[in-house]
Amino acid sequence: MSMNRRGFLKGALAGGTLLATAQPVAARDNKTMPPEALGLLYDATLCIGCKACVAACKESNGMPPEFSTPEQYWDTPLDISGKTLNVIKMYKSGNGENKDSEKDGYAFMKVSCLHCVDPSCVSACPVSAMTKNPSNGIVGYDKDICIGCRYCVAACPFGVPRFQYDTPFPQISKCQLCRHRMKDGKYAACAEVCPTGATLFGKVSELHAEAQRRMALKPGSTTVYPRGKLGGVDQSYEGRVAQYVPHIYGEKEVGGTQMIKLSAVPFEKVGMPKLPERSYAATSETMQHTLYGGLVLPLLFLGGLSYIAKRNVKDDENEND
Ligand code: SF4
Ligand code: SF4
Ligand code: SF4
Incomplete structure (x- = not known):
């Protein structure tokens, strides 16, 4: 038998x-990006590591502090987590003296949800608690629908969604591009407070054009850098152009992302994974x-x-x- x-x-x-x-x-x-897609351009060469964006993100999203020092005086998250949606990490090599240098230098990198054009977290979620807005492309999360299966955690190629293990009613944590602020005419808090325009908010098509413009400039020359929201109130200033690596991160990775990045240090070195052009979804x-x-x-x-x-x-x- x-x-x-x-x-x-x-x-x-x-x-x-x-x-x-x-x-x-x-x-x-791969799915295609909505024409009105919104996103961020993070230019690591403009980032000074002030972490104003980390604090503003916490405040705007009501996230609690996270302590990594014994004194517990300051909110000092070391990574994104159930309490932190956005961090700035630092790369360092050799004596770490030169900004944006791969050798004997240091560089910053923003870590948060990239709002994939064809997100695997949305594809993996069995109850549609993760959704992609068909108009602006923001990948949002609904805690009331979520069943806590954590498929989204396993599916994300960037390791972004985090489960709140240490709360009585755990949810998934991830950046939602401050969509809750948009009804009041506001935009992503991280871009709003960034003093250098290293994090810039705008329409993804316009952010791409801005990224291409910067990469075509002569290193060492000066140019005008916008701050805050591209096309919003003019807060631009003149700054010096860095030697970018010829790669707009997020242009092609896993079908493209709505947060794109520029850097002077190769992306693999600053923690961004090398990924195929075909989306995991x-x-x-x-x-x-x-x-x-x-x-x-x-x-x-x-x-x-x-x-x-x-x-x-x-x-x-x-x-x-
Ligand atoms: S980065 Fe991860 S969490 Fe964010 S949209 Fe893409 S797959 Fe989803
Ligand atoms: S944990 Fe929640 S959001 Fe993530 S896949 Fe499961 S139901 Fe969807
Ligand atoms: S606020 Fe701007 S300059 Fe400061 S850490 Fe964040 S991205 Fe960098």
């Missing part, structure tokens, strides 16, 4: 034969549709079950003979 592995495989193969008649499923392409949904839409898994399973049932009937018949 028991089933051995060879038996199951035989049944599975029978299911596989049926599969040959199933229709192939077309690969799903497109890859995993194509696989799922092939397996379930093409009935591969159900047929394999059914083949195994049919074999067991057949054998059981035969065994019973033999016993009754």
